Amino acid sequence: MWVTPLAAKSGGRVLAALLILLLPLARTSAQADPPMGDEDDGGYSARARVKGVPPEAFALREAEADAVESTLGPAFASSESMPGVVPVFSGVPYLIVRGATPAGSLSYYDGIPVPSLFHLALGPSITEPGLAGATHFAAGAASVRFGAHLGGVLDRLGPDARTLSRPARYLQLSLLDAVGYLNVPTQTGAFSVSWRFGTPGLMLRALGIDATLGYYDYQVRYQTALSSRTTLTLVLLGANDHLGDRTVPKDDIDLNFQRVLARLTTRVRNVELGSSLLLSGDASTLGQQLDGSALRATESLYLLWQRERLQLRVGAEASSVVAKLASGMRDPEQDPFGTDQGFSRQRDLVLDPQDFLNGQPYASVPNRTLLGAYAELRWNPLDELRLTGGVRADAFIASADIEGAVSPMLRARYNLTDRFDVHAAIALAHKPRTSPLALPGLNDISLDRGVERALQTELGTGLQLDDATVLELNGFYHRYQDVVYLELILDCQGNTDPNATPGVRGPMGTESICRSRGMPTATGDSYGFEVFLKRDLTQRLSGFLSYTHAYASATARDGTRFAPQSDVRHLANAVLLYRIAAGWSLGARMHFRTGKVAVNTILDLNRAQVSRLHYRLPPFFRLDLHLSYAFPVSFGQLTASIGLQNATFSREATNRDCRATPDASVACEVDYQPYIVLPNAALRGDF
Secondary structure (H helix, E strand, O other): OEEEEOOOOOOOOOOHHHHHHOOOOEOOOOOOOOOOOOOOOOOOOOOOOOOOOOOOOEEEOHHHHHHHHHHHOOOOOHHHHOOOEEEOOOOOOOEEEOOOOHHHOEEEEOOEEEOOOEOOOOOOEOOOHHHOOOEEEEOOOOOOOOOOOOOOEEEEOOOOHHHHOOOEEEEEEEOOEEEEEEEEEOOOEEEEEEEEEEOOHHHHHHOOOOEEEEEEEEEEEEEEEOOOOEEEEEEEEEEEEEEEEOOEEEEEEEEEEEEEEEEEEEEEOOEEEEEEEEEEEEEEEEOOOEEEEEEEEEEEEEEEEEOOOEEEEEEEEEEEEEEEEEOOOOOOOOOOOOOOOOOOOOOOOOOOHHHHHOOOOOOOOOEEEEEEEEEEEEEEEEOOEEEEEEEEEEEEEEOOEEEEEEEEEEEEEEEOOOOEEEEEEEEEEEEEOOOOOOOOOOOEOOOOOOEEEEEEEEEEEEEEEEOOEEEEEEEEEEEEEEEOOOHHHHOOHHHOOHHHOOOOOOOOOOOOOOOOOOOOOEEEEEEEEEEEEEEOOOOOEEEEEEEEEEEEEEEEOOOOEEOOOOOOOEEEEEEEEEEEEOOEEEEEEEEEEOOOEEEEEEEEOOOOEEEEEEEEOOOEEEEEEEEEEEEEEOOEEEEEEEEEEOOOOOOOEEEEEEEEOOOOOEEEEEEEOOOOOEEEEEEEEEO
């Protein structure tokens, strides 16, 4: 008897889940234009409202983002606490948004596409708060100016001119990292530098955890007005994460990305013109399993025209990518891409994630081109009605093959009163066929022919309870077609027809989609309702609550139904910010979700019988705490803080392991990840 669990882990290793999850993907990452004017990108409101303006798109204003940073610390990721968002694992910055695979969602900083806005393993933000503006999150039907995607879009804006006009400098030392920031205003703009270097692995070792963990990030920024109408922005941005197990250093993970941006914007009356050049260098090393690197150049143009009730934005971008993908031990001269080394999809009984590169049409294609164009119109035909519509066309070119897609979007919002609205949205979204997780150096590598598709719909209402409190209710339905689900990479046999496994029916049996040419795909649905209650985060006592009740299902290409990881019935978050008095601030974040579904496939090779065991894993609860005290000194201000991530010492159930017993029965037990608790104490000096 053979037993294969979903996403089986080797016993007790800190990296076991991550080594399985960190897979190659090909996500188009066209550069988004910096937004201008009032935003309505969908999602959840998180800003104080001007009287007479009902709730709209989710946004943390710059002042609110600063309040969150100072009260909850830099590791707090607001997107993880939004409705409809399920982390792949707690503390890992890969999110399942309304059922979409993690690679189906996009992250941007100041119009620059990045693999993630946060470091690995409960890590802090990759951007300095002083160099970040408002944060927008759209769980569906986002603006068409963003690149090809299936799920949500997290867009963190750059600093505004008012922020850059204020001189600022500080140093911070903590048990986990060291941080520095300098902003020097000039007559026509500002010059800014930020850096962070972290070694939290030392704290993990002190806690008895055999893990190595380190990270760094930096940004150099120069912004200047060339004339009264024209602004030049230069940005150098980069980040790195290293994660490993002291006992198995050959399996270490290293993720790295760099960005260089030059952007020119010109405003003439009610017209804004923008152009930019983005150079990107990315690389990922996943132990002995996979190496990937990519160099990319992206040119983009946009035009924005606006009147009192009308706004039109059109734009286009073109990216040229040189990528290299390798796996396992290889001879660089004989096989520079390593696509035939170490893969055995056709032979082995059990498949590893890297085995799925075997036989993929584009795995060894080094050069790719991505082209995109869009048009978006925002119109207020009535004072009470706002309409936003757009269409995007993309072409994905690899080798001599061209894949195309057209993605329309329509959103409407009607104000029944000055405090109450109803809103609805529908969109078609597309992206190339890829693996389901976003990693630097691998996120521009299409692996297989075909385009993944999504239908996104939502209907909801918003109510402004008072000048600082907003309540929103949303119902959603998303349909995904021909998508490479994460479950089909982690445990393809367990989520497809097991009779197609070699040895069950022999070589003449049913062909397995896990072993046939091309990536295994599925079609799925995700639907539910969401509740979001928020009090303006600049208030003395503030925070927000979110709740999601959702269902998800999927059917593999061979007709086998399975439960994706997004099939989490109840998901709740609570975020509290309290400015106690005289410089004291307290922050808390609580996260609760019911368990995901684990599946075990039981194969009796002697009798050629197959059975499946489905089990919903135990729920997960986590509490983070942060306390700070700021006080003036002769040279400026000092801020002392202490924090504890995962104060509940919670372990997340990731799987159920089953094994055959001597009496031919099956014994199962829940597999938990080792808890990771990160205490921290920091001292910051602003001078």
